[in-house]
Amino acid sequence: MLSIKNLQARVEDKAILKGISLEVKPGEVHAIMGPNGSGKSTLSHVLAGRSGYEVTGGSVTYQGKDLLDMKPEERAREGVFLAFQYPVEIPGVSNIYLLKAALNAIRKHRGDSEVDAMDFLPMVKARIKSLNLDEQFLYRGVNEGFSGGEKKRNEILQMAILEPSLCILDETDSGLDIDALKIVADGVNALRSPDRSFIMVTHYQRLLDYIKPDVVHVLAQGRIVKSGGPELAHELEEKGYGWIDQGATA
């Protein structure tokens, strides 16, 4: 699915990612933990193709293609989805309009026909219900005036509609109350499938209680310094990051 080799990237002359390697197989869930400022969001953004980052070394192969060579929208159409840590507001553009435009852009890329409003609405309504969001959200501006937790749920709604192959969730659990966390986790679990992979950035073991990861990585100072099974997350929850030799490479 995804193969990251020795990826290095910088922002405005500051090296942030200093050689990251990661293999994600179809159907796997990888959790990425690590201290604030260690480069987790940077990694997510570089994978999604955000401008402003300069890749200075390494490679990323996604489904056999050179991911770094693609425009952000091409990556999205090829099935890379990023749930943002801080979802942005787009006033005046209704949620449902964005959803439909996005879905059709992706379908067109795949050579499928566009969905019309008749088929689209029931499909969205079913999803929105399962995320415990009010239907009204569909007609409001994208994230306009949404609460923090509502924005995060809205990201998952988009993910559920767009059905990506690689889902990158950047702290989707942050800012969620306990019930919302459960709802979001259920939403993610419902999407788990043998040919869909997840990279979940999180600070909390709690999310991993709901969504069982296959591998847990610790990112520190732009490197993956430790990888392990789900028990690693428990260990981190208990002991923090101090005990890990941050100079080491896992």
Next chain:
Amino acid sequence: MSATSETLENIIHKEYKPGFVTDLESDTFPPGLNEDVIRAISGKKNEPEFMLQWRLDAYRHWLTMTEPTWAYVNYESVNYQSISYYSAPKVKEGPKNLNEVDPKLLETYKKLGIPLYEQERLAGVAVDAVFDSVSVATTFKDKLASAGVIFCSMSEAIKEHPELVRQYLGTVVPTSDNFFAALNSAVFSDGSFVYIPKGVRCPMELSTYFRINAANTGQFERTLIIAEEGSHVSYLEGCTAPMRDENQLHAAVVELVALDHAEIKYSTVQNWYPGDEEGRGGIYNFVTKRGDCRGRQSKISWTQVETGSAITWKYPSCILRGEESVGEFYSVAVTNHCQQADTGTKMIHIGKNTRSTIISKGISAGRAQNTYRGQVKILKSAENARNYTQCDSLLIGDRCGAHTFPYIEVKQPSAQLEHEATTSKISEDQLFFCQQRGLSAEDAVSMIVNGFCKQVFKELPMEFAVEAQALLGISLEGSVG
């Protein structure tokens, strides 16, 4: 960040589609302006004596006036002696129907996407097309005539309905109103005339297309719409011009009169040539548009989508004279590259319980400057007058500017006014978010801009709304890449 600003910059680059020149034989006056030119214009049109006098009075007044400089626009002042004040496609006699119209001209309209036949058949829109200075074809006359509606060129109205012209022309925008209005009054060569009789709901939307074709010509149309008691009319106006390196002047005057319970809806999609990326060429669009809500409970609604012109100087206004009359102004003004727009409205409340609404959306990209200038005036007599103003600016990239000048003058303490203003920018975060969901940068900008303009677009008649959205996409193409 720079990478996205570049992207944004690139969306702005786009060819001007209607920028072709039609090769027609035309009858064009040599450049220059004096009383003889005005006599010649009036003579060409076989106008009655009162019209010539009216023009000459306007001209003499114009000579005493100076070009206004208060607008937030910058341009080399116009040499009024280097412009030709009359240009008409050569025909032996005025065309009786479309079959008599020069096929080349019809071809031009086709290129512009407004085939007259098509419009006749499909849209049921009656079109009065003004090419350079003369109205070339008015369709759908019969159907309108049976409803008692008069829809014809101004020249024809002057000949056929002199009493109506005499009664109303210049009563909303007096000849001495402002520099450009005075010039227009002196030299206007054609335009549209609409008269809706008492109690009649105009059976179709009326539409005019203006096009400037000949080089070095000014276009000075004069439009007059009169809605008698209890009548209703929706009028659409579209404009284009070929690409030329020199600037061309367009100084139109539009007057609307709404009597008791009458309603006039006036929609404009203006796409005059805006000049090239460096600001060479383009139309100077200096227009005076004013509606007079003369009757009780009358209503005048202006909706404009302005994407073209090098310079726009335009303030469609309402005089709310009749009690409980209503004035509305919905505007989208898009400026890109080196375009400058200074546009807005005036709402003059005179009658009791008058209401006005102003929704203005300004979008700037490239190095463009976009100014909203609005005046709300509540006179002593206007008890319980209300105004709501909302004025939003959207910036694309960081080299453009948005400016807002609201003037409020209240002489009646019972007045209620609300004013909201915002300025926002299409952020990289928004763009990246949309791209991450699979949309191209261009589609993302277009979607965000359309969202921003929604309130105004929903005021446009259906077919115009579609055209406006397409235009918006075109005029912003190249602002992201």
